[in-house]
Amino acid sequence: GAVVSQHPSRVICKSGTSVKIECRSLDFQATTMFWYRQFPKQSLMLMATSNEGSKATYEQGVEKDKFLINHASLTLSTLTVTSAHPEDSSFYICSARDLVSGGAEDTQYFGPGTRLTVL
Amino acid sequence: GQNIDQPTEMTATEGAIVQINCTYQTSGFNGLFWYQQHAGEAPTFLSYNVLDGLEEKGRFSSFLSRSKGYSYLLLKELQMKDSASYLCAPANDYKLSFGAGTTVTVRA
Secondary structure (H helix, E strand, C coil), X not given: CCCEEXXXXXXXXXXXXXXXXXXXXXCCCCCEEEEEEECCCCXXXXXXXEECCCXXXXXXXXXXXXXXXXXXXXXXXXXXXXXXCHHHCEEEEEEEEECCCCHHHCEEEECXXXXXXXX | CCEEECCCEEEEECCCCEEEEEEEECCCCCCEEEEEECCCCCCEEEEEECCCEEXXXXXXXXXXXXXXXXXEEXXXXXXXXXXXXXXXXXXXXXXXXXXXXXXXXXXX
16 A cells, blocks of 8 residues: 655654644545544544645544644655644644546555654 | 444463454444554554454454444454554544543453
8 A cells, every 4th residue: 555654753842832733645645635633542643634735624623723634745745743842742634635546446545643742 | 423332351272263243323434444563552454344244364253244333353262462443433524533442452
C-alpha cells in the first residue's frame, strides 16, 4: 500500500510553546489529508480535513486558531499546535486519501503518528 | 453523526477463526473501512467495502450490508501477531468515524 510519513514521531515541549507536525504522502499525491487525535485507550477522533490549496475544515469543538493546518502541496500537510498545554498531550495521526486509485479502491492510509507530551 | 457498535474484546486460539461484527448508523455513507491497530501505533489499512457483499484478501475478509448498516471482519488461521485492536470505520464524504475498536487476543 501507499506510504505516509509523519515527523517528528515523538515530541516533548514546554507549556505555552508551539509544535509543528508534518505529514507527507511519499509515493502518491493527496489532495485531501485528515488529522486525528487519539487519547489513551480511546478511539481516533477526527480533528480536521486538510485540502490542498484551500482552508482546512474543522470538526465541531476543535479550535481552528489553536490547531493550525496548512496543506501547501499535494504531498505535505502540517499541523501546528499553538500555545500547547498539558491537556493537548495526545497521539496525533494523519491520513492521506489516495486519489489515484479512486472509485471502489479509494483508500485512506495513515501515518505512523506523533506522540506529543506537553510538560 | 455516526453511531458505531462493535464488541469490546474477543479472545481466540491460534489457528482459529474470529468474526468481528460492526453495526453503524450514519448520516451519510460512502464505504466502510477496517483497520488494525497495535498498541501505541497508527492504524494499518485492512479493507474497504463500498458495495454489499464479501471482499476476501488472504486471511482477512470483510462483509458489508448497507441496508442493514452491518459489516463484519473475518480473521482466519489466526496468528499471535494478529493480537491487536480492530477498528470499524464508516466513511461519510470520505471522512472516517471510528468506534472504540475490538481488542482481539490470540492465545497459543
